[in-house]
Amino acid sequence: MIVTNVVIVGSGPAGIGVASLLNQTDIDYIVLEKKEIGYSFLKWPEYMEMITPSFPSNAFGQMDLNSICELTSPAFFLSKEHLTGKEYSEYLAEVVKQYKINVQTNTEVTKVDKQANGWMLETNQGQYFAKYLIWATGEFQNPQINNITGAEYCVHSALIKYPDELKGDDFVVIGGYESGVQIAYELVENNKKVTLINPDVIDHLDTSDPSQVLSPYTYAKYDEIIDSPLYTEVLGTVVGVTDQKSNYQLQLKDGKVIKTEENPICATGFSLVKKPIEELITYREDGNPLLNEETDELYGQKNIYLAGPSVRHDAHIFCFIYKFRLRFGVIVEDILKKEECNEKDVSLLIEKWKRNGVYLADLSCCGEECVC
Numbered sequence: 001m002i003v004t005n006v007v008i009v010g011s012g013p014a015g016i017g018v019a020s021l022l023n024q025t026d027i028d029y030i031v032l033e034k035k036e037i038g039y040s041f042l043k044w045p046e047y048m049e050m051i052t053p054s055f056p057s058n059a060f061g062q063m064d065l066n067s068i069c070e071l072t073s074p075a076f077f078l079s080k081e082h083l084t085g086k087e088y089s090e091y092l093a094e095v096v097k098q099y100k101i102n103v104q105t106n107t108e109v110t111k112v113d114k115q116a117n118g119w120m121l122e123t124n125q126g127q128y129f130a131k132y133l134i135w136a137t138g139e140f141q142n143p144q145i146n147n148i149t150g151a152e153y154c155v156h157s158a159l160i161k162y163p164d165e166l167k168g169d170d171f172v173v174i175g176g177y178e179s180g181v182q183i184a185y186e187l188v189e190n191n192k193k194v195t196l197i198n199p200d201v202i203d204h205l206d207t208s209d210p211s212q213v214l215s216p217y218t219y220a221k222y223d224e225i226i227d228s229p230l231y232t233e234v235l236g237t238v239v240g241v242t243d244q245k246s247n248y249q250l251q252l253k254d255g256k257v258i259k260t261e262e263n264p265i266c267a268t269g270f271s272l273v274k275k276p277i278e279e280l281i282t283y284r285e286d287g288n289p290l291l292n293e294e295t296d297e298l299y300g301q302k303n304i305y306l307a308g309p310s311v312r313h314d315a316h317i318f319c320f321i322y323k324f325r326l327r328f329g330v331i332v333e334d335i336l337k338k339e340e341c342n343e344k345d346v347s348l349l350i351e352k353w354k355r356n357g358v359y360l361a362d363l364s365c366c367g368e369e370c371v372c
């Protein structure tokens with residue numbers, strides 16, 4: 001059995017980002033990754049790119065929006081604004097190399113047992129014991145098709161690597177947020193007809209928060225297809241799909257029926273990969289884990305933290321890298337305090353992390369809207 005102070009599960013931006021802060025302390029840690037560094041990004045569809053642009057603005061106090069570690073910038077590393085999944089995984093691997101971050105690949109955590117003084121983990125490489133556990137398994141590997149009967153006839157958009165290779169000319173896409181609009185765009189670009197079904201008018205919300213409305217990057221694509229004769233938008237909520245042998249029928253909540261010969265494409269989102277820790281989670285009404293706002297520990301638990309896009313506090317949604325990285329420092333601060341590290345050293349680290357955009361404890365500013 002391997003014993004360490006902290007185990008981080010997952011080597012995506014959240015896991016590597018938190019590890020890069022622990023690396024600046026005397027606390028020993030290990031990152032356990034079930035496959036390769038940045039594995040979710042390696043599984044992205046080929047056409048997908050980061051929607052937040054990268055820019056090497058670090059030196060003037062504003063870290064690249066997609067950076068997870070100070071003095072690094074995906075834009076600088078790859079001379080590019082919108083990285084593909086493969087490129088972003090290369091950036092993560094480079095951060096691991098440069099900072100000698102302790103990652104063990106091909107190690108999948110299958111079971112987590114709470115013990116009196118820490119966490120016992122079962123993996124395919126044996127047992128690990130840690131006083132602190134940081135769960136950073138992301139969402140991409142858990143695509144969701146919820147509240148639709150006959151979901152087995154649908155295909156999730158995350159699983160379509162090459163939309164141009166899809167057989168058929170007439171597709172239905174369920175969901176009109178980032179993934180739905182992007183796959184609709186790819187299909188129209190390839191001369192396929194698309195009917196996109198979404199409960200609300202796309203982009204009708206009056207907010208500047210990209211967690212709730214289309215990012216400018218995707219909006220530009222939407223703008224290109226909205227007047228295309230190949231593109232139709234339907235307002236509605238799909239509740240069921242049936243296989244009629246010659247076609248699939250989609251039932252909408254308002255009674256409407258839409259027919260399609262191809263399997264409906266669900267761009268219906270993702271949720272936290274959580275199986276081994278499922279029983280430790282208390283859920284919010286929106287289905288995300290409820291967290292202790294001071295530390296990002298799972299509510300009602302001690303020394304088990306959540307990092308990554310499922311972090312929520314009240315109405316604040318931390319689903320982008322530039323948002324969830326702000327909480328890396330909050331987690332590590334809690335561990336340093338519990339380990340009774342030198343207070344002055346901890347304050348110096350926190351000042352630095354604040355400047356670099358990897359520490360935000362006071363969330364009162366997060367709801368501010370742009371005026372223009």
Ligand SMILES: Cc1cc2nc3c(=O)[nH]c(=O)nc-3n(C[C@H](O)[C@H](O)[C@H](O)COP(=O)(O)OP(=O)(O)OC[C@H]3O[C@@H](n4cnc5c(N)ncnc54)[C@H](O)[C@@H]3O)c2cc1C
Pocket residue numbers: 009010011012013014015032033034035036037038039040041044048049050051052053066107108109110136137138139140141273307308309319320321322
């Ligand atoms: C197409 C697309 C475009 C996006 N564009 C942007 C963007 O432009 N900007 C932005 O900020 N966000 C973007 N996002 C969201 C962003 O990619 C995610 O929020 C981010 O990857 C989450 O990072 P993570 O480290 O939490 O999870 P992941 O990147 O999913 O990493 C989790 C890691 O944990 C590993 N793992 C899972 N279970 C286990 C286990 N039991 N044991 C060991 N290891 C395990 C996985 O293999 C994986 O490597 C995009 C997402 C998608 C799908």
